[in-house]
Amino acid sequence: MLKNRIIPCLDIKNGRVVKGINFVDLKDAGDPVEQAKIYSDGGADEICLLDITASNENRKTIYDVVKNTSKKCFVPLTVGGGVRSVDDINKLLNCGADKVSINTAAVENSKVVYESSKKFGSQCIVVAIDAKKNGNKWEVFTHGGRNNSGINALEYAKKMEESGAGELLVTSMDRDGTQVGYDIDLMSKISLKVNIPIIASGGVGNLDHLVDGIKLGNASGVLAASIFHYGTHSVKEAKEYLDSKGIPVRI
Amino acid sequence: MNVAIVDYNSGNISSVINSFEEVAKDKVNINVTSDLNKIKSCDKVVLPGQGSFKSCVDALNNIKGLVDTLNDFAINNKKPLLGICVGLQMFAEVGYEETETKGLGWISGKVSKIDNQNGKYKLPHIGWNQINILKDSKIFKDIENNSHMYFVHSYEFIPEDKSVISATTDYSSKIVCSVEKENIFGTQFHPEKSDKIGLQIINNFINL
Numbered sequence: 290m291l292k293n294r295i296i297p298c299l300d301i302k303n304g305r306v307v308k309g310i311n312f313v314d315l316k317d318a319g320d321p322v323e324q325a326k327i328y329s330d331g332g333a334d335e336i337c338l339l340d341i342t343a344s345n346e347n348r349k350t351i352y353d354v355v356k357n358t359s360k361k362c363f364v365p366l367t368v369g370g371g372v373r374s375v376d377d378i379n380k381l382l383n384c385g386a387d388k389v390s391i392n393t394a395a396v397e398n399s400k401v402v403y404e405s406s407k408k409f410g411s412q413c414i415v416v417a418i419d420a421k422k423n424g425n426k427w428e429v430f431t432h433g434g435r436n437n438s439g440i441n442a443l444e445y446a447k448k449m450e451e452s453g454a455g456e457l458l459v460t461s462m463d464r465d466g467t468q469v470g471y472d473i474d475l476m477s478k479i480s481l482k483v484n485i486p487i488i489a490s491g492g493v494g495n496l497d498h499l500v501d502g503i504k505l506g507n508a509s510g511v512l513a514a515s516i517f518h519y520g521t522h523s524v525k526e527a528k529e530y531l532d533s534k535g536i537p538v539r540i
Numbered sequence: 541m542n543v544a545i546v547d548y549n550s551g552n553i554s555s556v557i558n559s560f561e562e563v564a565k566d567k568v569n570i571n572v573t574s575d576l577n578k579i580k581s582c583d584k585v586v587l588p589g590q591g592s593f594k595s596c597v598d599a600l601n602n603i604k605g606l607v608d609t610l611n612d613f614a615i616n617n618k619k620p621l622l623g624i625c626v627g628l629q630m631f632a633e634v635g636y637e638e639t640e641t642k643g644l645g646w647i648s649g650k651v652s653k654i655d656n657q658n659g660k661y662k663l664p665h666i667g668w669n670q671i672n673i674l675k676d677s678k679i680f681k682d683i684e685n686n687s688h689m690y691f692v693h694s695y696e697f698i699p700e701d702k703s704v705i706s707a708t709t710d711y712s713s714k715i716v717c718s719v720e721k722e723n724i725f726g727t728q729f730h731p732e733k734s735d736k737i738g739l740q741i742i743n744n745f746i747n748l
Protein backbone atom coordinates (compact mmCIF):
# COMPACT_ATOMS: atom_id res chain seq x y z
CA MET A 290 0.00 0.00 0.00
CA LEU A 291 1.23 3.47 -0.85
CA LYS A 292 2.17 5.39 2.27
CA ASN A 293 1.36 8.99 3.05
CA ARG A 294 4.39 11.20 3.10
CA ILE A 295 5.66 13.48 5.85
CA ILE A 296 7.70 16.28 4.33
CA PRO A 297 9.64 18.68 6.54
CA CYS A 298 10.54 21.94 4.86
CA LEU A 299 13.69 23.97 5.45
CA ASP A 300 13.71 27.66 4.65
CA ILE A 301 17.04 28.65 3.14
CA LYS A 302 18.29 32.22 3.00
CA ASN A 303 21.66 33.10 1.47
CA GLY A 304 22.62 29.44 1.71
CA ARG A 305 21.81 29.13 5.40
CA VAL A 306 18.86 27.63 7.24
CA VAL A 307 16.62 30.16 8.90
CA LYS A 308 13.93 28.93 11.25
CA GLY A 309 16.04 25.87 12.02
CA ILE A 310 15.64 23.04 14.46
CA ASN A 311 16.52 24.10 17.98
CA PHE A 312 18.72 21.19 18.83
CA VAL A 313 21.37 21.97 21.39
CA ASP A 314 23.82 19.45 20.03
CA LEU A 315 23.85 20.92 16.55
CA LYS A 316 27.35 21.90 15.59
CA ASP A 317 26.10 24.48 13.16
CA ALA A 318 22.39 25.25 13.33
CA GLY A 319 22.51 27.13 10.05
CA ASP A 320 23.97 24.28 8.05
CA PRO A 321 21.32 22.96 5.66
CA VAL A 322 23.11 19.65 5.13
CA GLU A 323 23.23 18.83 8.82
CA GLN A 324 19.57 19.73 9.30
CA ALA A 325 18.44 17.77 6.25
CA LYS A 326 20.41 14.78 7.48
CA ILE A 327 18.65 14.92 10.85
CA TYR A 328 15.34 14.83 9.03
CA SER A 329 16.24 12.00 6.70
CA ASP A 330 17.75 9.95 9.53
CA GLY A 331 14.57 10.60 11.50
CA GLY A 332 12.44 9.07 8.78
CA ALA A 333 11.38 12.05 6.65
CA ASP A 334 9.87 10.69 3.46
CA GLU A 335 11.07 13.62 1.44
CA ILE A 336 12.79 16.91 2.19
CA CYS A 337 11.79 20.27 0.85
CA LEU A 338 14.25 23.13 0.55
CA LEU A 339 12.63 26.49 0.04
CA ASP A 340 14.96 29.27 -1.06
CA ILE A 341 13.77 32.56 0.37
CA THR A 342 16.86 34.52 -0.62
CA ALA A 343 15.71 37.96 -1.62
CA SER A 344 18.60 39.29 -3.65
CA ASN A 345 19.43 37.95 -7.07
CA GLU A 346 23.19 37.88 -6.53
CA ASN A 347 22.82 35.49 -3.60
CA ARG A 348 20.52 33.15 -5.48
CA LYS A 349 23.31 30.95 -6.70
CA THR A 350 24.05 29.90 -3.11
CA ILE A 351 21.11 27.50 -3.37
CA TYR A 352 22.96 25.43 -5.97
CA ASP A 353 25.73 24.60 -3.51
CA VAL A 354 23.18 23.82 -0.81
CA VAL A 355 21.39 21.38 -3.12
CA LYS A 356 24.66 19.84 -4.27
CA ASN A 357 25.89 19.23 -0.72
CA THR A 358 22.54 18.06 0.62
CA SER A 359 21.97 15.57 -2.18
CA LYS A 360 25.30 13.93 -1.45
CA LYS A 361 24.21 13.17 2.11
CA CYS A 362 20.46 12.58 1.87
CA PHE A 363 19.15 9.59 0.00
CA VAL A 364 15.49 10.46 0.13
CA PRO A 365 13.78 12.65 -2.47
CA LEU A 366 14.74 16.29 -2.39
CA THR A 367 12.32 18.96 -3.59
CA VAL A 368 13.67 22.45 -4.18
CA GLY A 369 11.65 25.61 -4.71
CA GLY A 370 11.78 29.36 -4.44
CA GLY A 371 12.79 31.77 -7.17
CA VAL A 372 12.59 29.21 -9.97
CA ARG A 373 11.94 31.24 -13.09
CA SER A 374 12.84 29.20 -16.15
CA VAL A 375 13.52 25.81 -17.70
CA ASP A 376 17.19 26.65 -17.33
CA ASP A 377 16.81 27.23 -13.56
CA ILE A 378 15.11 23.83 -13.30
CA ASN A 379 17.87 22.18 -15.28
CA LYS A 380 20.53 23.66 -12.99
CA LEU A 381 18.77 22.50 -9.82
CA LEU A 382 18.26 18.98 -11.20
CA ASN A 383 21.91 18.81 -12.17
CA CYS A 384 22.86 19.79 -8.63
CA GLY A 385 20.90 16.80 -7.32
CA ALA A 386 17.33 18.02 -6.78
CA ASP A 387 14.81 15.28 -7.54
CA LYS A 388 11.88 17.63 -7.97
CA VAL A 389 11.65 21.34 -8.53
CA SER A 390 8.68 23.38 -7.45
CA ILE A 391 7.56 26.30 -9.57
CA ASN A 392 5.33 29.04 -8.26
CA THR A 393 5.19 32.56 -9.74
CA ALA A 394 6.74 31.53 -13.06
CA ALA A 395 3.97 28.95 -13.59
CA VAL A 396 1.28 31.57 -13.06
CA GLU A 397 2.92 34.03 -15.40
CA ASN A 398 3.65 31.50 -18.10
CA SER A 399 2.28 27.95 -17.96
CA LYS A 400 4.62 27.04 -20.83
CA VAL A 401 7.41 26.74 -18.26
CA VAL A 402 5.48 23.83 -16.74
CA TYR A 403 4.67 22.31 -20.12
CA GLU A 404 8.19 22.60 -21.48
CA SER A 405 9.97 21.45 -18.34
CA SER A 406 7.72 18.44 -17.86
CA LYS A 407 8.29 17.45 -21.49
CA LYS A 408 12.01 17.88 -21.09
CA PHE A 409 12.62 16.36 -17.65
CA GLY A 410 9.44 14.35 -17.07
CA SER A 411 6.37 15.20 -14.99
CA GLN A 412 7.82 13.28 -12.04
CA CYS A 413 10.15 16.15 -11.20
CA ILE A 414 7.82 19.08 -11.81
CA VAL A 415 5.85 20.29 -8.81
CA VAL A 416 3.62 23.33 -9.10
CA ALA A 417 3.32 25.29 -5.87
CA ILE A 418 -0.01 27.05 -5.48
CA ASP A 419 -0.34 29.81 -2.88
CA ALA A 420 -4.07 30.28 -2.44
CA LYS A 421 -6.11 32.75 -0.42
CA LYS A 422 -9.82 32.71 0.17
CA ASN A 423 -11.88 35.50 -1.32
CA GLY A 424 -15.60 35.11 -0.69
CA ASN A 425 -16.55 31.58 -1.66
CA LYS A 426 -13.52 30.93 -3.86
CA TRP A 427 -9.74 30.83 -3.60
CA GLU A 428 -7.37 33.01 -5.59
CA VAL A 429 -3.78 32.28 -6.58
CA PHE A 430 -1.10 34.59 -5.18
CA THR A 431 2.41 35.08 -6.54
CA HIS A 432 5.71 36.62 -5.47
CA GLY A 433 5.76 34.95 -2.07
CA GLY A 434 2.15 35.87 -1.41
CA ARG A 435 2.46 39.56 -2.18
CA ASN A 436 0.53 39.75 -5.45
CA ASN A 437 -2.99 38.56 -6.16
CA SER A 438 -3.27 37.14 -9.65
CA GLY A 439 -7.05 36.94 -9.32
CA ILE A 440 -6.91 33.45 -10.85
CA ASN A 441 -9.30 30.85 -9.44
CA ALA A 442 -7.16 28.29 -7.60
CA LEU A 443 -9.30 25.27 -8.48
CA GLU A 444 -9.30 26.01 -12.18
CA TYR A 445 -5.62 26.81 -12.04
CA ALA A 446 -4.89 23.45 -10.37
CA LYS A 447 -6.60 21.63 -13.23
CA LYS A 448 -4.74 23.70 -15.79
CA MET A 449 -1.41 22.87 -14.15
CA GLU A 450 -2.24 19.16 -14.22
CA GLU A 451 -2.98 19.46 -17.93
CA SER A 452 0.24 21.39 -18.47
CA GLY A 453 2.24 18.46 -17.11
CA ALA A 454 2.72 19.01 -13.37
CA GLY A 455 3.36 15.71 -11.60
CA GLU A 456 2.25 16.99 -8.24
CA LEU A 457 0.76 20.09 -6.60
CA LEU A 458 2.03 21.72 -3.43
CA VAL A 459 -0.95 23.63 -2.09
CA THR A 460 -0.40 26.32 0.55
CA SER A 461 -3.21 28.18 2.21
CA MET A 462 -2.10 31.79 2.64
CA ASP A 463 -4.81 32.29 5.23
CA ARG A 464 -3.45 29.52 7.39
CA ASP A 465 0.30 29.83 6.79
CA GLY A 466 2.06 30.64 10.05
CA THR A 467 -1.15 30.50 12.12
CA GLN A 468 -0.70 26.97 13.50
CA VAL A 469 -4.48 26.42 13.43
CA GLY A 470 -4.38 23.66 10.83
CA TYR A 471 -4.54 23.23 7.06
CA ASP A 472 -7.38 24.75 5.05
CA ILE A 473 -9.09 21.37 4.69
CA ASP A 474 -11.80 22.72 2.43
CA LEU A 475 -9.22 24.01 -0.06
CA MET A 476 -7.16 20.81 0.02
CA SER A 477 -10.07 18.44 -0.45
CA LYS A 478 -11.58 20.53 -3.27
CA ILE A 479 -8.30 20.67 -5.19
CA SER A 480 -7.63 16.99 -4.57
CA LEU A 481 -11.04 16.13 -5.97
CA LYS A 482 -10.46 18.36 -8.98
CA VAL A 483 -7.18 16.76 -10.11
CA ASN A 484 -5.88 13.22 -10.55
CA ILE A 485 -2.31 14.01 -9.52
CA PRO A 486 -1.15 13.85 -5.89
CA ILE A 487 -1.38 16.96 -3.76
CA ILE A 488 0.80 18.00 -0.83
CA ALA A 489 -0.91 20.07 1.84
CA SER A 490 0.94 23.02 3.32
CA GLY A 491 0.36 25.98 5.60
CA GLY A 492 -0.98 26.10 9.13
CA VAL A 493 0.22 22.99 10.95
CA GLY A 494 0.34 23.51 14.71
CA ASN A 495 -0.06 19.98 16.03
CA LEU A 496 -0.04 16.37 14.93
CA ASP A 497 -3.81 16.15 14.56
CA HIS A 498 -3.53 18.72 11.79
CA LEU A 499 -1.38 16.28 9.84
CA VAL A 500 -4.02 13.60 10.35
CA ASP A 501 -6.74 15.96 9.11
CA GLY A 502 -4.70 16.96 6.05
CA ILE A 503 -4.58 13.34 4.95
CA LYS A 504 -7.93 12.03 6.17
CA LEU A 505 -10.12 15.04 5.43
CA GLY A 506 -8.01 17.00 2.96
CA ASN A 507 -7.21 13.89 0.92
CA ALA A 508 -3.57 14.95 0.58
CA SER A 509 -0.97 12.34 -0.40
CA GLY A 510 1.66 14.13 1.62
CA VAL A 511 1.78 16.73 4.35
CA LEU A 512 4.39 19.43 4.53
CA ALA A 513 5.27 21.21 7.73
CA ALA A 514 7.96 23.55 8.90
CA SER A 515 7.42 25.05 12.34
CA ILE A 516 6.36 21.98 14.32
CA PHE A 517 9.57 20.26 13.29
CA HIS A 518 11.84 23.31 13.33
CA TYR A 519 11.10 24.37 16.84
CA GLY A 520 11.43 20.84 18.12
CA THR A 521 7.75 20.62 19.13
CA HIS A 522 7.67 17.21 17.46
CA SER A 523 10.14 15.03 15.66
CA VAL A 524 9.35 13.42 12.32
CA LYS A 525 9.42 10.07 14.09
CA GLU A 526 6.79 11.18 16.60
CA ALA A 527 4.63 12.49 13.79
CA LYS A 528 4.78 9.19 11.96
CA GLU A 529 4.03 7.16 15.06
CA TYR A 530 1.04 9.39 15.77
CA LEU A 531 -0.31 9.04 12.24
CA ASP A 532 0.19 5.29 12.46
CA SER A 533 -1.80 5.20 15.71
CA LYS A 534 -4.63 6.97 13.87
CA GLY A 535 -4.69 4.30 11.20
CA ILE A 536 -2.93 6.34 8.51
CA PRO A 537 -0.48 4.32 6.42
CA VAL A 538 3.03 5.68 6.90
CA ARG A 539 6.52 4.32 6.39
CA ILE A 540 7.92 3.34 9.77
CA MET B 541 36.14 -2.87 -10.39
CA ASN B 542 34.55 -0.41 -12.78
CA VAL B 543 30.87 0.44 -12.90
CA ALA B 544 29.48 2.56 -15.72
CA ILE B 545 26.43 4.73 -15.24
CA VAL B 546 25.20 5.37 -18.75
CA ASP B 547 24.83 9.10 -19.34
CA TYR B 548 22.62 9.38 -22.41
CA ASN B 549 20.68 12.59 -21.68
CA SER B 550 17.82 10.70 -20.09
CA GLY B 551 17.07 13.44 -17.61
CA ASN B 552 18.31 13.85 -14.11
CA ILE B 553 20.88 11.25 -13.06
CA SER B 554 22.60 13.22 -10.26
CA SER B 555 20.92 11.19 -7.53
CA VAL B 556 21.95 7.91 -9.16
CA ILE B 557 25.54 9.14 -9.35
CA ASN B 558 25.52 10.38 -5.73
CA SER B 559 24.15 7.12 -4.37
CA PHE B 560 26.59 4.92 -6.28
CA GLU B 561 29.50 7.10 -5.20
CA GLU B 562 28.31 6.92 -1.60
CA VAL B 563 28.21 3.12 -1.70
CA ALA B 564 31.33 2.67 -3.81
CA LYS B 565 33.53 4.91 -1.64
CA ASP B 566 37.08 4.09 -2.80
CA LYS B 567 36.56 0.39 -3.51
CA VAL B 568 34.92 0.78 -6.90
CA ASN B 569 35.32 3.25 -9.74
CA ILE B 570 32.09 4.87 -10.84
CA ASN B 571 32.22 6.11 -14.43
CA VAL B 572 29.48 8.38 -15.69
CA THR B 573 29.79 8.03 -19.41
CA SER B 574 28.35 7.56 -22.86
CA ASP B 575 31.70 6.49 -24.28
CA LEU B 576 31.19 3.13 -25.97
CA ASN B 577 34.68 1.78 -25.29
CA LYS B 578 34.48 2.74 -21.67
CA ILE B 579 31.12 1.00 -21.31
CA LYS B 580 32.49 -2.13 -23.01
CA SER B 581 35.44 -2.30 -20.65
CA CYS B 582 33.40 -1.86 -17.47
CA ASP B 583 32.38 -4.76 -15.25
CA LYS B 584 28.87 -3.54 -14.61
CA VAL B 585 26.47 -1.13 -16.19
CA VAL B 586 23.70 0.97 -14.68
CA LEU B 587 21.00 2.18 -17.04
CA PRO B 588 19.00 4.99 -15.43
CA GLY B 589 15.99 6.60 -17.08
CA GLN B 590 13.64 9.47 -16.39
CA GLY B 591 10.94 11.10 -18.43
CA SER B 592 8.93 9.10 -20.93
CA PHE B 593 9.65 5.67 -22.43
CA LYS B 594 9.83 7.29 -25.85
CA SER B 595 12.16 10.10 -24.79
CA CYS B 596 14.55 7.60 -23.18
CA VAL B 597 14.56 5.23 -26.17
CA ASP B 598 15.09 8.19 -28.49
CA ALA B 599 17.96 9.41 -26.32
CA LEU B 600 19.60 5.94 -26.42
CA ASN B 601 19.26 5.83 -30.20
CA ASN B 602 20.70 9.32 -30.52
CA ILE B 603 24.08 8.05 -29.41
CA LYS B 604 25.43 6.07 -32.31
CA GLY B 605 26.29 2.49 -31.41
CA LEU B 606 25.04 2.72 -27.84
CA VAL B 607 22.18 0.23 -28.21
CA ASP B 608 24.53 -2.27 -29.91
CA THR B 609 27.07 -1.80 -27.15
CA LEU B 610 24.44 -2.41 -24.47
CA ASN B 611 23.18 -5.47 -26.36
CA ASP B 612 26.69 -6.84 -26.49
CA PHE B 613 27.26 -6.12 -22.83
CA ALA B 614 24.05 -7.59 -21.46
CA ILE B 615 22.97 -10.20 -24.00
CA ASN B 616 26.11 -11.51 -25.67
CA ASN B 617 28.64 -11.06 -22.87
CA LYS B 618 26.10 -11.54 -20.09
CA LYS B 619 27.66 -8.95 -17.82
CA PRO B 620 25.54 -7.53 -14.97
CA LEU B 621 23.28 -4.64 -15.85
CA LEU B 622 20.86 -2.74 -13.62
CA GLY B 623 18.02 -0.72 -15.12
CA ILE B 624 16.30 1.85 -12.91
CA CYS B 625 12.76 3.17 -13.52
CA VAL B 626 12.49 3.82 -17.27
CA GLY B 627 15.85 2.04 -17.51
CA LEU B 628 13.99 -1.11 -16.44
CA GLN B 629 10.99 -0.36 -18.63
CA MET B 630 13.18 -0.24 -21.72
CA PHE B 631 13.96 -3.95 -21.28
CA ALA B 632 10.50 -4.52 -22.78
CA GLU B 633 9.80 -5.07 -26.46
CA VAL B 634 7.38 -2.19 -26.66
CA GLY B 635 6.17 0.83 -24.70
CA TYR B 636 2.99 2.86 -25.08
CA GLU B 637 3.92 6.18 -23.48
CA GLU B 638 3.29 9.12 -25.87
CA THR B 639 3.24 6.72 -28.81
CA GLU B 640 4.05 3.08 -29.53
CA THR B 641 7.82 2.76 -29.24
CA LYS B 642 10.12 -0.19 -29.63
CA GLY B 643 12.19 -1.03 -26.54
CA LEU B 644 15.43 -2.99 -26.17
CA GLY B 645 13.49 -6.26 -26.26
CA TRP B 646 15.59 -8.03 -23.65
CA ILE B 647 12.57 -9.30 -21.73
CA SER B 648 9.33 -10.04 -23.59
CA GLY B 649 6.54 -7.80 -22.51
CA LYS B 650 5.12 -4.34 -22.74
CA VAL B 651 5.03 -1.07 -20.82
CA SER B 652 1.61 0.48 -20.46
CA LYS B 653 -0.15 3.05 -18.31
CA ILE B 654 -1.12 1.99 -14.81
CA ASP B 655 -4.87 1.42 -14.64
CA ASN B 656 -6.02 4.07 -12.16
CA GLN B 657 -9.52 2.56 -11.98
CA ASN B 658 -11.31 5.61 -13.34
CA GLY B 659 -9.49 8.12 -11.20
CA LYS B 660 -9.78 6.15 -7.98
CA TYR B 661 -6.00 6.11 -7.75
CA LYS B 662 -3.80 9.15 -8.31
CA LEU B 663 -1.13 9.07 -10.97
CA PRO B 664 1.83 9.28 -10.94
CA HIS B 665 2.22 6.60 -8.29
CA ILE B 666 4.47 8.77 -6.11
CA GLY B 667 5.86 7.90 -2.73
CA TRP B 668 6.94 5.03 -0.52
CA ASN B 669 5.42 1.64 -1.07
CA GLN B 670 6.24 -1.82 0.17
CA ILE B 671 7.68 -4.51 -2.04
CA ASN B 672 6.53 -8.12 -2.05
CA ILE B 673 9.58 -10.20 -2.78
CA LEU B 674 8.61 -13.13 -5.00
CA LYS B 675 11.96 -14.66 -5.66
CA ASP B 676 15.37 -14.66 -4.17
CA SER B 677 16.95 -12.01 -6.35
CA LYS B 678 20.66 -11.42 -5.86
CA ILE B 679 20.09 -7.71 -5.42
CA PHE B 680 17.73 -8.41 -2.48
CA LYS B 681 20.44 -9.85 -0.24
CA ASP B 682 19.75 -8.63 3.33
CA ILE B 683 16.57 -6.89 2.15
CA GLU B 684 13.51 -7.87 4.15
CA ASN B 685 10.21 -8.64 2.53
CA ASN B 686 7.80 -5.65 2.71
CA SER B 687 10.62 -3.12 2.77
CA HIS B 688 9.64 0.38 1.70
CA MET B 689 10.97 1.78 -1.56
CA TYR B 690 10.46 5.12 -3.25
CA PHE B 691 8.41 5.12 -6.45
CA VAL B 692 7.50 7.73 -9.01
CA HIS B 693 5.95 6.51 -12.26
CA SER B 694 2.71 6.31 -14.23
CA TYR B 695 3.61 3.37 -16.48
CA GLU B 696 4.32 -0.24 -15.58
CA PHE B 697 6.25 -3.09 -17.11
CA ILE B 698 4.17 -6.20 -17.79
CA PRO B 699 6.50 -9.06 -18.66
CA GLU B 700 5.08 -12.11 -20.48
CA ASP B 701 7.18 -14.57 -18.57
CA LYS B 702 6.17 -14.06 -14.95
CA SER B 703 9.19 -15.97 -13.69
CA VAL B 704 11.40 -12.92 -14.26
CA ILE B 705 9.44 -10.95 -11.65
CA SER B 706 11.40 -10.69 -8.42
CA ALA B 707 9.06 -8.26 -6.61
CA THR B 708 5.71 -6.53 -6.96
CA THR B 709 4.09 -3.63 -5.14
CA ASP B 710 0.41 -3.08 -4.39
CA TYR B 711 -1.24 -0.01 -5.83
CA SER B 712 -4.30 -0.06 -8.07
CA SER B 713 -3.12 -3.54 -9.00
CA LYS B 714 -0.04 -5.63 -8.34
CA ILE B 715 2.67 -3.68 -10.11
CA VAL B 716 5.89 -5.34 -11.18
CA CYS B 717 8.64 -3.45 -9.40
CA SER B 718 11.69 -5.63 -9.80
CA VAL B 719 12.89 -8.15 -12.36
CA GLU B 720 15.84 -10.48 -12.66
CA LYS B 721 16.68 -12.47 -15.76
CA GLU B 722 20.09 -14.07 -15.57
CA ASN B 723 22.52 -11.12 -15.53
CA ILE B 724 19.85 -8.47 -16.13
CA PHE B 725 18.34 -6.66 -13.14
CA GLY B 726 15.80 -3.89 -13.00
CA THR B 727 13.89 -1.90 -10.42
CA GLN B 728 10.85 0.26 -11.06
CA PHE B 729 11.46 1.98 -7.74
CA HIS B 730 14.42 4.26 -7.14
CA PRO B 731 17.01 2.56 -4.92
CA GLU B 732 19.04 5.79 -5.08
CA LYS B 733 16.21 7.58 -3.26
CA SER B 734 15.09 4.77 -0.98
CA ASP B 735 17.20 5.64 2.04
CA LYS B 736 19.56 3.08 3.60
CA ILE B 737 17.63 0.11 2.29
CA GLY B 738 17.97 1.43 -1.25
CA LEU B 739 21.70 1.90 -0.80
CA GLN B 740 21.83 -1.75 0.31
CA ILE B 741 20.37 -2.79 -3.06
CA ILE B 742 22.99 -0.71 -4.83
CA ASN B 743 25.64 -2.31 -2.65
CA ASN B 744 24.31 -5.76 -3.55
CA PHE B 745 24.53 -4.95 -7.24
CA ILE B 746 28.07 -3.60 -6.91
CA ASN B 747 29.07 -6.75 -5.01
CA LEU B 748 27.60 -9.21 -7.52
